[in-house]
Amino acid sequence: MRDLSLETPERVVIVGGGSAGQMAAALLGRQLIPLGIEVVQVQPADGTGIGVGEATIPSLHRLLDNLAADEQDMMRACQATxxxxxxxxxWHHKDEDYWHPFGVCGAQIDGRELFPYWLAERFRRGVTRPYQTYSLQWAAALAGKSPHSFGGDSPISAHRSYAFHLDALAFSEWLRQRAADTGVQSIIGSVIAAVCRDDGSGIDHLVLDDGKRLTGDLFLDCTGFEQSPFSDFGENRFIDWSNCLLCDRAVAVALPARRALRPFTRSTALPSGWAWTIPLVHRTGLGYVYDSSSLTADEAVRDLLELAESDGYDTSQVTDANQPLNLKVGRLANPWRGNVISVGLAAGFIEPLESTALHLTQLAIELFLELFPLRTDNTQQCSEIYNERLGKITDEIKDFVQLHYHLSARDDSEFWRAARNAPISNELQSRLATYETCGWHGDMLGEAFPPESYYFLLSGNDRYPRQPSAVSLSCDPERIGQVLQEILDQNSKVMRELPLHEELLDWVHGAPKSTTGRLF
Ligand SMILES: Cc1cc2nc3c(=O)[nH]c(=O)nc-3n(C[C@H](O)[C@H](O)[C@H](O)COP(=O)(O)OP(=O)(O)OC[C@H]3O[C@@H](n4cnc5c(N)ncnc54)[C@H](O)[C@@H]3O)c2cc1C
Known part of the structure; x- marks a missing residue:
């Protein structure tokens, strides 16, 4: 029963049936329908979306919490690893690796993260083990271990320092089912027009392809890269990042799954971009994100298959090869304008190097719900806060992704020279300058990645501050050495107890348990 003011929105309409539309429907259904607010989703019968978002980051645990969903249930439905x-x-040099493991590294000292102390040690001794060596997640990834035991326990799961690879279309379907369970109404069809209110303050109603009208108070535009029916409404300036992130196209192929599945994503730098390798239970996904001015789509597929062969895959069994996808890199300056909120690819795109698109979509919907205008006359204020905050978060993620190129020492193609020298934002310039002065990287929102992520990336690219911080230098060197050794000992102990990735996957997905196949 509605017990809210008459000005409360009565109906929210979601347009689109890709991951963004389904995620919005599942979350809004759970949180708004109990308030008596109708949630209606319009999606074409064949509109499953582009279906290529296969790697996630740890914030997906929060989505599972918000949907009261079980990890194992989601993993089984989505063939997840x-x-x-x-x-x-x-990435840095040919034939070298660096890592971005999730979560914190090792243990804290005096309530501070390990990095400044590791740096002090490195400074004193000249050389130490690489920073990532102290990360339990890195050690587990390298050894092909699971993030937790069969019972779900481990220091990694306690901090939720792991994520999932999942079948994007299956994930959308899993979300769609959850949305339906909450009572979201689904209309099969396409929106052909969004008609403005007389005073121009917002959208009044949508016109569907069967000629019907659909009114609403708020509209979530989840229509992806396609021309949006909302594109002419409001101040919809697009901030173009194609001069900073040069990859503008992607091809993807699927290969049969292997037995020993890596518990990590591999990103391999290639002369005109980079390729992902994502292991799922039923297949391996590979994709090449590249600069179309230096490579054709056929060449990209050829290079991708060569890479797969060098990685031991039988490429005679390519089960699927997508049409090349054009990537429109950038973001809307105002994803929320009037009563329209653009979410997912409709709001912007950053190449999937750090698997941040589903995360940004989730964050946008969560923020929308936090700020949800229970009185329609509050909409303006909510939208301003939303646009400012989401803009900063998205910019920070873009900077983090661009930093991978900026730090690269590859000099073997025009693409890498141009990518490294592409302009970086003032914020990133100042963050790098502060880091180089004293090793500090704390002035971030950190919504996607904590300062630790920057430390892995910077040290992995041989970028160190000129000197360690005074605080870390004042710590007894013996104590630092002792803590570093204790971390290694503790990690080894935990590692012995963690099951192999394939063992836990067998258990999660219900197959008989067996232990074969090593990763390396
Ligand atoms: C190459 C590539 C790799 C990626 N990898 C990752 C990754 O590893 N991890 C990650 O998190 N993200 C990744 N992403 C991003 C991820 O694919 C998207 O975030 C995700 O697919 C959500 O897309 P979406 O729902 O916004 O758009 P889409 O999937 O394009 O869905 C749009 C929906 O809107 C519908 N629609 C369009 N117009 C209308 C209309 N007029 N009326 C009604 N419906 C309409 C369409 O039919 C479709 O259902 C990747 C993206 C690309 C391009």
Whole structure:
């Protein structure tokens, strides 16, 4: 029963049936329908979306919480595997790797993260083990281990320092089912027009392809890269990042799954971009994100298959090859304008190097719900806060992704020279300058990645501050050495107890348990 003011929105309409539309429907259904607010979703019968978002980051646990969903249930539905981080091969120099494991590294000292102390040790001794060596997630990834035991326990799961690889279309379907369970009404069809209110303050109603009108108070535009029916409404300036992130196209192929599945994403730098390798239970996904001015789509598929062969895959069994996807890199300056909120690819796109699109979509919907205008006359204020905050978060993620290129020392193609020298934002410039002065990287929103992520990336690319911080230098060196050794000992102990990735996957997906196949 409605017990809210008459000005409360009565109906929210979601347009689109890709991951963004389904995620919005599932979350809004759960949180708004109990308030008596109708949630209606319009999606074409064949509109499953582009279906290529296959790697996630740890914030997906929050989505599971918000949907009261079970990890195992989601994993089974989505043929999912575990992800402990990303291995970047050939990114800094050819034939070298660096890593971005999830979560914190090792243990804190005096309530501070390990990095400044590791740096002090490195400074004193000249050389130490690489920073990532102290990350339990890295050690587990390298050894092909699971993030937790069969019972779900481990220091990695206690901090939720892991994520998943999942079948994007199956994930959409899993979300769609959850949305339906909450009572979201689904209309099969397409929106052909969004008609403005007389005073121009917002959209009054949508016109569907069967000629019907659909009114609403708020409209979530989840129509992806396609021309949106809302595109002419409001101040919809697009901030174009194609001069900073040069990859503008992607091809993807699917290969049969292997037995020993890596619990991490591999990103391999290639002469005109980079390729992902994502292991799922039923297949392996590979994709090449590249600069179309230096490579054709056929060449991209050829290079991708060569890479797969060098990685031991039988490429005679390519089960699927997508049409090349054009990537429109950038973001809307105002994703929320009037009563329209653009979410997912309709709001912007950053190449999937750090698997942040589903995360940004989730964050946008969560923020929308936090700020949900229970009185329609509050909409303006909510939208301003939303646009400012989401803009900053998206910019920070873009900077983090661009930093991978900026730090690369590859000099073997025009693409890498141009990518490294592409302009970086003032914020990133100042963050790098502060880091180089004293090793500090704390002035971030950190909504996607904590300062630790920057430390892995910077140290992995041989970028160190000129000197360690005074605080870390004042710590007894013996104590630092002792803590570093204790971390290694503790990690080894935990590692012995963790099951192999394939063992836990067998258990999760219900297959008989067996232990074969090593990763390396
Ligand atoms: C190459 C590539 C790799 C990626 N990898 C990752 C990754 O590893 N991890 C990650 O998190 N993300 C990744 N992403 C991003 C991820 O694919 C998207 O975030 C995700 O697919 C959500 O897309 P979407 O729902 O916004 O758009 P789409 O999937 O394009 O869905 C749009 C929906 O809107 C519908 N629609 C369009 N117009 C209308 C209309 N007029 N009326 C009604 N419905 C309409 C369409 O039919 C479709 O259902 C990747 C993206 C690309 C391009």
């Amino acid at each position: 575990f992800k402990l981080g990303i291995q970047f091969s050939n």
